[in-house]
Amino acid sequence: MSAGIDEEVRVTDVANGASGLDTPSDTRPTEAAPSAATPPVDSPAPEVRGVHTLSMAKAINAGLREALLGDEKVLLMGEDIGPLGGVFRVTEGLSAEFGEKRVLDTPLAESGIVGTAIGLAMRGYRPVIEIQFDGFIFPAFDQITTQLSRQTVRHDGTLSMPIVIRVPYGGHIGSIEHHQESPEAYFAHTPGLRVVSPSNPHDAYWMIQEAIASNDPVLFFEPKSRYWPKGPVDLDHSGLPLHASRVVRHGTDVTLVGHGAMVATLLQAADIAAEEGRSVEVVDLRSLSPIDYGPLLDSVNRTGRLIVAQEAYGNVSIGSEIAATVAERAFYSLEAPVLRVSGFDTPFPPAALETEFLPSPDRVLEAVDRALAY
């Protein structure tokens, strides 16, 4: 058992099927996604650490720990991320292990956190910021969009901005206003930023490390409803580069694409569709800026139909961008217009209504029916 991984997690959990719903159930061989077939680690070679079953929160914690161990310039900054370990406990234990000079409980000011992180990056640090909740990133919006995103171009490439901003985001947790939002499109719209969002523990473990290693600023959106379900994490192989998308279910009739927590919803929809005799392909976008269109276009060229699903508001969204681009690049393959399934264009409603607001497997399947009716 490698250090830093939850001691309670046993490799046998993987074989026992403890993997989360969102475990890629059908991956292409080259994608090296973790599977129960990966050998256990009873007597591993020193560098082989094997597959562990972790929640996404623990996987990110383990990834952050690797990054802190690997580069002394990596710093964590945020509100309540020290002794408390963050409100979602993603940084639990890290301030005890690395000290308050590496894990900073900063003053309570988001613009201040991002602005000082920019100064620290100018000094050669690699700050990793936690924004406590999605809806509280906006006080830092100015520093992110007018400063962080432009420092490299303003310095003619002589200065890099290796800053990661971790944002727990999305609904399904029944919380109060400003705690269930999906603001990723604002950042994907901004040149100079990179935006990613893992859907499962394995990707979260690797993507956080790759984001920290990136010399560009990365907005790292963590689907907070997926913090707790466990899944296999292969600690030896990432499988894919940071900005690659991945086919997580093969099918022939229609392609579904989404990111973050939506991937679990899409896989549920695919399961239901399969019972009805429909073969549905699911693509996990993983990277929202830049978008890796290769696997998506391949898929659409085979299925001829595409549904884009997202928790975010539909108007001027990531889904809109994908719909336009696929229409442009796969025009002759399309048998139906690209359809979008999104949160409504209203403020995220009171939590009692969130199941009406958030796209469900049924809402996705309704769009599948419409696409197939063309």
Added chain:
Amino acid sequence: MPASERDFTAPTVQLLTPEGELRATPEAEAYLPLIEALDDATLQRFHRDMTVSRRLDVAGANLQRQGQLALWVPSLGQEAAQVGSAHAARPQDHIFPSYREHIVGMIRGLDPVRIMALLRGTTLGGWNPEETGNFHLYTLVLASQTLHSTGYAMGLQFDGATATGDPDADAAVLVYYGDGSTSQGDANEALVFASSYQTPQVFFIQNNQWAISVPVSRQSRSPLSLRGGGFGMPGIRIDGNDVLISYAVTRQALEEARAGEGPTLIEALTYRMGAHTTADDPTKYRTDAEVEYWQQRDPIARYRTWLESRGASAAFFAEVDEEASDIAADVRRRALEITVPTREKIFAHVYSEAHPLMVEQAAWLDAFENSFDGGAE
């Protein structure tokens, strides 16, 4: 609360009177030894730099009027605040300017043509701080740089690059911003972080009485220097048109910062004698009488009087004037030679690492331009 308790005042620390006499106010006495330690060459350099700044303002405004610059941002009237504080910094210090501190940059080794390139619209930045004496880029979103400077100062601390006890190695950070900018959230958050982390840092507010057309009274009912105390750091109000006090108070504050004693806020009372920028018309919002009042307090005239009283010759002043004119002429000549960058520049450094949209869009633009007869450059 009685009205008297709603009255906030702070003494203005001053060494040189507007008439050019060295007469320290009570709070200024402690700074006299710092001035006494300066040699004649340094004292003359202050005059030279203020004169160069003023001469460059004329050149910049002319270039703008002739359509050679999109904009010129003058420092007229603020020369003492800028020159004194800039000379207070040591080579290892880092300076974060707003957008008006041309002479500060030049003192640190910045070629002013780089500023012209920025205002001519050929770059978004213009220089590499590593090559300009740690003089960082101008920042146009007001007060954003205050947070960057505080983060940088935190980094100095984390690196152990400050407070080791060696003043020739220990570094500090000096950040400039304006009276209007003090109302920005970032300016206040920077003070919070600086105080919390006890950064090696000096906040230098040039209170030039105006934020474009809005007087400082709209930003604050009390002296801005008092904000230091509210955040847990000393705040000092100085006569910003007195180059000696500007030097001495900044010097002292930077030395304290590098020794690990924490940040200081300085409010330099000065006046923007010209327009906000060449796009502004100050006659719409302020009176001639106000401008005349400040003309009586001109920073260069009073310093010249003082230097004369110490025996500086007419020949010295004539020499400085000539040098300033030569510099301005040279900058003007080279500004006119600044060329338009090639179109790759749009895409070249948006990211540090390869990005597919940059590659695709640069290639598309090339193909588009080349599709015209002869291929446009």
